[in-house]
Amino acid sequence: MLSFAAVGTRVRIVPAVMCSAGLAILMAAPHAQSPREPSLALDTRPILAQRAPILDVAVAPDGARLIVLEPRRVSIRRWNPSGDASDVVEQRPVQTDRVWPRDLRGRVDASHLPFDVFLPGVTCRGDLDPLRVACVDETGSWPGLANSGVEAARNYFTTPEGRTFSSAAPLPSGAAARWLVADRQGSLLLFDDKRSPIARLAPTGDDVAGARASCGGGPFVVISSRAPRDAGDVDELRLFRVAGNELVPSSSPLRLPGILTALWDATAVVHDVAADRYEAFQISVSCAR
């Protein structure tokens, strides 16, 4: 399926038709466009690449180190925002006998020290200088949309109301929609502040994260989805602006070098199956006029 999106043109994308001559027919219904809207693009900046699976990467509060969460360990690397991360300088095991589920999800909350590590059925607290990690078998709430954590043998969250979701991106207050939620089937829903769905959106996606453009505008969200089949077995990220109960594409899709395994805020982790390695990226939105 070919898809085409003109930068700066809001179009409704419909499936293309391949005829025998090999042409794609595009049916577009342009919406009214603001002449002053800036052109946006999603950018990725590699942070880290390694063979072992990466669950999350967080920048330490001092900004000079990366806290890397792997399935069985937490490691520290020195980091320079303008360069690559160093080799592992410290590491500690995640002490648990649990058998991790497939599609293991893990998150590091390093907005404070000690930092928190969230794993399915396990919660850890760690500290730097020296590095310490202490884990308990506990299913606690992860950051973000209120939840009871990721079930021990699963890869999704459950709200207190019992709704399951894969991912949720916060939306600014002032609007009825407070969360963009990707449910387990890849549908995108808008939740209000009471965690009730108020709209189902046309695009689909499996992971969502909030995004901010330096040039303002928004609110923006980054949504992951499978790339078209002819692109290979890779995922792509798309930037949308939340306009009421609609998502308006705001940039060209950003094709990732593999399969997205984690999207936490501005951090994306991709598994390059062919190269058998995991890469972590910083996601940002760039503006151009």
Added chain:
Amino acid sequence: MTLRLRLFAFVAGAIAATVILVTWTVSASARRSFAALDAQRTAALVAQFRKAFAGEGDQVGVSMDRVAASEPVARLAADVGRLGATYARYVDEAGPLRAAHGLDFLDIVAGDGTIVSSGHWPARFGYRHPWATDASAGAAGGRASLEAVETQDGTALGLVAVRAVRLGGSIGGRRLLLVGGRRVDGAFLQSLTLPPEMRVLLYQDAGSEGRGHLVDASGHPPPSAPLDPLIARVRQSGEPAADTVNWPEGAESFNAIPLLGRDRKVLGILLVGSSGRELAALVGSIRWAGIGFGALGIVFGFLVSYIVSARVTRPVEQLAAAARAVGGGDWNVAVDQGAAAAEIRDLTRAFEAMTRQLAEQRDRLVQAERVAAWRELARRLAHELKNPLFPLRISVDNLRRARALAPAQFDEVFEESLTALGAGLQNLNTVVARFSDFAKMPTPQFAPVTLNGVVEQAIAIFRPQLAAPGRAPIGLIVDLDPAVGSIRADAEQIGRAVQNLLLNAIDAMPDGGDLRVRTSRAEAVVCIDVSDTGEGLTAEERDRLFTPYYTTKHHGTGLGLAIVQSVVADHSGMIRVDSERGRGTTFHIELPAGMNAERGMRNAD
């Protein structure tokens, strides 16, 4: 040959000859008519084939146009031409296309002649098509032509058309060639409407693979060997030819028309066969009709001859039978000629008159013979009695004269006279006894009798006499056939008859000789032969031999042979004599074997 047979032969022959002539004429005419009709039907069938052939070719062309315009082909051309797809992906393309458009053959050929996909021989992709590029110059929209198509089962005949499809995005003229068509085989022949007793065969040339083969609409073609000479002729000349083939079930004439391919090469031969069965059946019918009429004619002839002859030959036969009856002694036979022709009735009346006269003459003759026989008997009696009576008269005269003599002389004369009288009286008794015997011959008493035994007994009585002193010896030759066996007869009478013959034979050889006695069996009779080597008999003596009292001997009553004849007659037999003067005499007796003797005796009564 009888009149009836001659008449029958003549009538039947005339009818048969007429029927044969008519049959032959009608058969010849039928053959000529059939030949003409056969030629017309063959021409019509060939025309039908050509029309169907052309129609099939048009349909192939239309189908190939559709294939060329089909979406799969367009997609293939676009993919290869525009997107540079390799042909490898399309090795299976032709199969579904072939099936979808009802074709038997379909090759998708690249511009350089390489087979991209073959619907009828899927494994052949990658190899070069033998002629697609040769024909492609004029292929676009061209008509279908007859081709020898290679399949995995051999070479097949087909009507094949070629279409060219330009590859998408190709400016230089790169193209695909579509080579497809339908088989020309038995299924094609089924579409033809055949007149009765005609059939169509298709000879498919096998090219370099060797021997071609025949197909027909039924799927069971005849063996090709008898057709090989005709086929070879057409293959060589490329021109139509005709021939007749003799199958076990009858002759069949074939017209062979060559089917030429694109390069004028003989790829196949259409053989139109016309069976001679119908003609043969008609000729057969005519023949059977002729036979039937001939048979009827023969029957008619038989009836005519029978009726005609009945009116002519039967009266004649009746007359002949009556004549035979008269000859056999039945003088009272009558002939019914009421239905006979007038001439035959005249003949019959004359016959009857003659018969009556013969009967009267026979009666007169019989009476005269009786008178003669009585005279003969009286003469013989007088003769026989005169001899013994003469000495009796002398003796009486002597007695009378002796009365005048002295008593002693009278006694002597008296005694001599008494003696003479006694002897004479005895002779008289003997003569009377013989006559009495002949007069009252007893009725034979039939019983199974061993004939050879009776003969031997009779021989035994006379055996001593044969070598008696004082007479010339007589040789005895006895030849008794054991096959004679037993007969029903009166042994005593047969023995007496044989003894009489033996006595006669001995008496006929006063100077000696040979006496032969022989018995034999011949079919239904037994034979007794008694032969001597005496003087023999003259013809007169032979004729009167069996007359009573007739004798050639100086003694005897002349009744012996009469008695023999009487005995033989009582036994329903027959006696004859063969004799010539100076060559001896043979008496030949034939008696019925088995029961016949007694039966004959009853008949005589």
Added chain:
Amino acid sequence: MTSRPIAMKLFRSAFLALANAAAIVAVASASRPHYGGTLRLETAGVIRSVDPAAPPADTAEAASRNHILPLVFETLTTVDSDLRLQPGLAASWESVGGRWRFRIRRGVSLHDGSVLQAWQAAASLRAANPSWAVDADGDVVVIDRAPMDLPWELARGRNAVAVRASNSALVGTGAFRVDRIDDRRIVLRAHDSYWNARPFLDAILIGMGAAPAEQLSSIERGETDLVDARPLDARRLAQRGLRWVSSRPRELIALVFEPHRATADQAVVRSALAAAIDRQTLAGALLQDRAAPAFALVPPWISGYAPLSGTMPAGVRAGVTALPAAQRSITIRVDAGDAVAQAIADRIVVDAREVGLAVAVQATSGLAPRPDVRIVRIPIEPSAPDRALAGAIAALGARVTGLAAADVSLPPGSGSDAVYRVEHALLEHQIIVPLVHLPDLYAIGDRVHAWNGPALQPTGALNLANVWIE
């Protein structure tokens, strides 16, 4: 007579690319995988017994068992995509003086909920291999009198650990447990306590005994999610937008000459036929790049070397022409139910004509006149080269290998030189003629996705624990 294919470039297959890429072709696993759902799978073989050590009744059952039973019963060791031994149920092992000690992984739960003990593993191995001396020592399985390459042997499916539960059913440790089995279906359910993480799927519904054509129709209609596919179906799969997964080549299709054609005086015929066969076209065009030309018994990715393809020896055509017609006629027997073999045989007919050989194909499933050649399918075990070749030799049978070469002994642990020597000896007289190597192929429905790797491993193992469905 048609000429040799002149445009070989049209049909040249990227068989090397296939060899390298087949292992990597992965089903799209882009989206966040979903837990739950039932995968519907169809297979041609009918599994009559779930006992890993039970011998299969036919090749179809053998293939099905190789794919399905490892989902339920696991081995102490495994072979990875690079043909390296990896720990399975055994976390580690060592050999001292011929005695092997395998330490059982801790915390592995059986399907009945109990924890796997070493003695249970030992009992299972003992039952499958009566000639071994198998015992347990704590959490170690001790094995004596076993082959030198025991770890490789233990990776074989027949040596999977199957424990007799209290209800006499056999239970394993795999990602799935047997829920029920009958003549035509097997239902597997996710083992929630699987030691290597619960699978995404809740259940797998396996329909057995379905013919290849039925399977294809079924997946086209959306009634199944995963079916066996044949190389000949590639085009149809593509036309219908179906995806497929492929292992690396692990089956050999070869010609085997019968004894009466295996004599020295028939060498010209064998040589001509072997040289005439266009393997590139077979693999690339006929089998739609879903096969690789084979010039050896063991595919290069297992043997580690790629034998050179031969060219037509000089004078072969003339030699064939000089033969009597009877010797130039060859009958190839194929299994009537094997469409791939029949298609290959039909193509060989055409190739053989080029060298003057008349080949007839005898497709039969019962008694038939003696053929001259058979097309055989030999499974190749993804294992060490010597084991792979030994397995192929065993599958060919002593009669065939005895005709081909005098000495085919290959002690366990033999190196590449020995493997090459034996293989060369088997193929030298062209009594066995390799044609193509085939991978395992599966067609996959739209709702099937694989996470973190392909659904079908390069070794042919089904990785259904990583499969999820939309």
